[in-house]
Amino acid sequence: MTFNFTKIKKSSSSFELRTWDPEGVIFYGDTNSKDDWFVLGLRDGRPEIQLHNHLAQLTVGAGPRLDDGTWHQLVPALDGCVRQGNWLDPQAQTSESTPASSLRSCAVQSQPGTFFPPGTRAEFSLQDIPQPHAEPWAFSLDLGLQLAAGSGHLLALGTPENPSWLSLYLQDQKMVLSSGSGLELDLPLVLGLPLQLKLAVSRVILTQGYKKEILALPALHLGFLLNLWAQPQGFLFLGALPGEASSASFCLDGLWAQGQKLDMDRALRRSQDIWTHSCPQIPSNGTDTTH
Structure with a gap:
């Protein structure tokens, strides 16, 4: 798959994965193969992200093993509550916040x-x-x-x-x-x-x-x-x-x-x-x- 970054209007992706393989690359992307690249893969059956650009160089692995041959979704929801937020610059906000009535109330x-x-x-x-x-x-x-x-x-x-x-x-x-x-x-x-x-x-x-x-x-x-x-x-x-x-x-x-x-x-x-x-x-x- 090849994507033209100048035409991308969405900042998130999701998919389901099924594999018996404990090790390997799920996908790799770059704008510059030496200085700006991203890898999502499995190591010992668990998801791992590698990120390398001028702002950050990191490798992070977490989560349960996924190499069990069943379908897994890679965007699990987080059960949590957030309060007293101060999000960037309110004047830069270009879309309205989701109404509180559509979100789960925190106990x-x-x-x-x-x-x-x-x-x-x-x-x-x-x-x-x-x-x-x-x-x-x-x-x-x-x-x-x-x-x-x-x-x-x-x-x-x-x-x-x-x-x-x-x-x-x-x-x-x-x-x-x-x-x-x-x-x-x-x-x-x-x-x-x-x-x-x-x-x-x-x-x-x-x-x-x-x-x-x-x-x-x-x-x-x-x-x-x-x-x-x-x-x-x-x-x-x-x-x-x-x-x-x-x-x-x-x-x-x-x-x-x-x-x-x-x-x-x-x-x-x-x-x-x-x-x-x-x-x-x-x-x-x-x-x-x-x-």
Whole structure:
């Protein structure tokens, strides 16, 4: 690709990358091959930038490994808030600022975690997360639930056509575990205690603290559930299901599959309004709208 710099009107680029190769150049550009050049590549599977011009000479590498054969987007959003800014010369500004109403409000106080506002969701392909144990067959999900309000789904296992073969629902300050066959059980909502959902042959075990509830699964339904891991359309849904009018909002201080923590930035798809690394410390409508 060759670009005429005098005709460029856009200052940003984005693309998706897929590779198994841990080392190499993604792209290189220069205006002068001796004094002004730029390289984006992979070193040991991680992104690296090399920049050389009369203003700066630097090499920077960061981020997770990308050489896993799956698609990656190279412009990840940053979950953060900025305030008390003094941006260059206001008289030189040529375009109006984005209205604050279109941006996420900053909580007055925040804590680490992942916050799902009402109606938001994230999707993980079951093939991209740690796999069930084979003998005996078992799969576990652990949630650290810090805040929760409203009614709606917290998580579900299913397909886009039938997203709730097995689901955990928030309703009237209790958690309802439900199977696609209509069977369900519930636990009172207790915040701050780890919640574990463990799938085993013929049953699902929901545990929090000293409380344990067991949901027996019919053989036919268990077969459908196990098949989710054998097809590319098997998903772990977090938050509102497709087409659901959910009022549930919640905060997780962690989500683990088979004991391994899931990174929300690596979800297959997620709502842009999800706070991936922060949570409001208390649920309230009073927010600091400085950005």
